[in-house]
Amino acid sequence: MDFTYTETQDMIRDTLARFLADTYDFETRQKFINGDTGRDPAIWTALAQELGMLGAAFAEEHGGLGGGALENAIVMEELGKVIGIEPYLPTVVIAGGALKAVGGAQADAIIPEIIAGNAIIAFAYAEPQGRYDLANLKTNAKKDGAGYVLNGHKSVVYAAPWATHLLVTARTGGGQRDTDGVSLFLIDAKLPGIVRRDYPTVDGSRASEVYFENVAVPGDALLGSEGAALPLIEQIVDEATVATCAEATGVMQKLHEGTLEYTQQRKQFGVPIAKFQVLQHRMVDMFMEVEQARSMTIMGTLKLGLPANERMAAVSAAKAKVGRGANFVGQNAIQTHGGIGITQELAIGHYFKRATMIEGQFGSVDHHMDRYERIVLAD
Amino acid sequence: MDMEFSPEDLAFQQEVRQFIADNYPAELRGKQDEGEELSKEDFLAWHKILHKKGWIAPAWPVEYGGTGWTPTQRFIWSEETARADCIRLMPFGLAMVGPVIYTFGTPEQKAYFLPRILSGEDWWCQGYSEPGSGSDLASLRTTAVSDGDDYIVNGQKTWTTLAQHADWGFFLVRTDKDAKQQEGISFLLIDMKSPGITVRPIITLGGEHEVNEVWLEDVRVPKSQRVYEENKGWTCAKFLLAHERTGIAGVAASKRGIEKVKAIARTELDGDKPLLANPFFKRKVAELEVDLTALEFTELRSLAGANAGKGPGPESSLLKIKGSEIQQRLTELTLEAVGHYGAPYFRGFGEGDNEHPIGPDYAHRAAPTYFNMRKTTIYGGSNEIQRNIIAKMVLGL
């Protein structure tokens, strides 16, 4: 057993942390998220080309550093610490994960583009009626000669306004909630018939409603085998879920640190409010949640390679625990700040918003406890 | 002991229901349903209708414009207005400074201010908190220095709710620097249009402009606008805080809130069933209802105490703590219920902008409301301070 990071992993973390400290201070972030496009593309380019960060989790044969899920977790945790809105999760973790899993010509073509910072890929999977069920799909792709015709509506597709490509789940067969008949496509985001309605999200990012209206999709856009992609989708969503737990750990750590710092400065009744035992115990409870989030992220990351059922149980355990922790730490950070916690001006409120949205991302606590019970407590 | 409404109460309930159905402004209802931010005129529209009817201040003594209703009738009133989802009346005049004025004010103050509060002519704001004085309110540093018949006021207030609309503010200021903290404070009524007052917005987490900083620089305030004796303002402040805390339980509004959550959860799907059929979600709604019932009957007991002539005491802290926690859990359940559609941030309906929010109509305010409602455990004396009060005043620790 060894829970230490390799030298390369330590270096990735340090380099990234230093870069973000220089480029991603709170005021700068607020400026670009409130600008027209909601991002500063130079940051993504620098992450790719100056830092080589977008290759950390890819194989050397594709131009990467040879890492995997642990590297993704490191990057996501550091992004969490600055409430970064960079599309690392959909591009590298999700689309990159799918491409690594299927390999072949598609991986050879696209992965180098991701590593170079040229490709941004949004993950269009959720639908208005589907909640967290990955197989509940009305979007459909009908065979048409060598290709497909895609129709449907995807909800709240984070990073879609910036995307060069979309990774889309769609039905090529079966009924709306069947596990069979689900396929995965990686398509050019500019194909005719793709209509977007873009908007900001409450946690500082950008997203879109994406409508496919008779979109002609080439046959080689299909990732994996037709109609049998659900296991692959579940796997990459599990990888994304654990990466989101890593991000949450970074967000929670900052919420906790910010609260510790503030309560030591803020005086009421002639003493720093950190002297009040009820606040001390609360900050101890927050601390314990942060530590457990870190533990569960590592657990989940290390178990991503296990057979599907064990992997799913581990990921659901991690997400349920982290989701609850993010809720607790976020709410208590605000409460402990008092009035100042609910203003837009302070960073703490923005960390709280991100922590809140993480709770529901890829499934609520209830959703994951339910999946855990179904796997682990089934008789 | 019984909990039945008398035939007179039932008739009253009918009358109230009918009145609301006949008179609640349709335009306001529309804006509420769309989740639009309400303007000053919107807030006042319902106020003015109630004023005309003579129902604007049920809690006030009849001699000052109250309705003379029994506590049970007042309870029915608040139930019915919440059931019909009427907007909340601004508390600053009606529930806060009004009672202070009729309890402690001079005949001139009563004659001038009370009718204007009732009619809605004056919008009031509460100038208590300062950057350095939140929970420790008595440490406040805004000063009022005597200058003939006037005071000259200097200092900074903060978190002043809707001061951008206010015609008048009631302020706590220090008139004696050498006295023990609580004993050097006076209660002033200040015209918000006075030279030297600057109001600056503070934008809160949901994007709302709801609170402000208020700067006072050499503001001249006639001594005739001081309520009660000089250096005895803390007495008014404590009286008012107890009033503020009872309203804060919000039982009727939370009942309405639970109905809204249920309606959403009946519409939202979880697989092929409504979300409300999901046993985990259903259990959370049920638990909230049970807790709300406990709060309701605790409030009814304190109301029965008020019937018997006892004023609100430190136990109103219990109502504030439990009431605010329930309000927050409601917003949490709503956000959970709307799933992915909690994420889109809808900037609001701009002038001439009829763009529709993303997702179902009930979804686009879910996250901002959840963020915003974190305030309920902070304002009006934070819940930690309320627990301190119970520990000290009720448990005698």
Ligand SMILES: Cc1cc2nc3c(=O)[nH]c(=O)nc-3n(C[C@H](O)[C@H](O)[C@H](O)COP(=O)(O)OP(=O)(O)OC[C@H]3O[C@@H](n4cnc5c(N)ncnc54)[C@H](O)[C@@H]3O)c2cc1C
């Ligand atoms: C089964 C058992 C086994 C034990 N084994 C050992 C042992 O092996 N070695 C050993 O040294 N001791 C042992 N103890 C003793 C244990 O350390 C004490 O019970 C403990 O320190 C609490 O002290 P107390 O019982 O006198 O309660 P008190 O100190 O009187 O405390 C009463 C309550 O007040 C709370 N409290 C006290 N001080 C504070 C404070 N400053 N802030 C907030 N809350 C406070 C406590 O948490 C408790 O809830 C054992 C006790 C038990 C019950």
Ligand SMILES: Cc1cc2nc3c(=O)[nH]c(=O)nc-3n(C[C@H](O)[C@H](O)[C@H](O)COP(=O)(O)OP(=O)(O)OC[C@H]3O[C@@H](n4cnc5c(N)ncnc54)[C@H](O)[C@@H]3O)c2cc1C
């Ligand atoms: C939306 C909103 C509207 C408001 N409207 C008004 C208004 O109209 N007029 C007005 O005057 N004020 C208003 N307030 C101010 C409100 O009353 C204060 O925010 C509140 O009193 C808390 O003060 P603070 O924000 O300075 O927090 P602090 O007093 O700094 O408290 C920070 C944290 O420390 C805790 N704490 C402090 N002392 C203790 C203690 N002794 N023991 C344990 N814990 C403690 C608090 O509970 C809190 O969790 C409003 C506030 C908000 C958020």
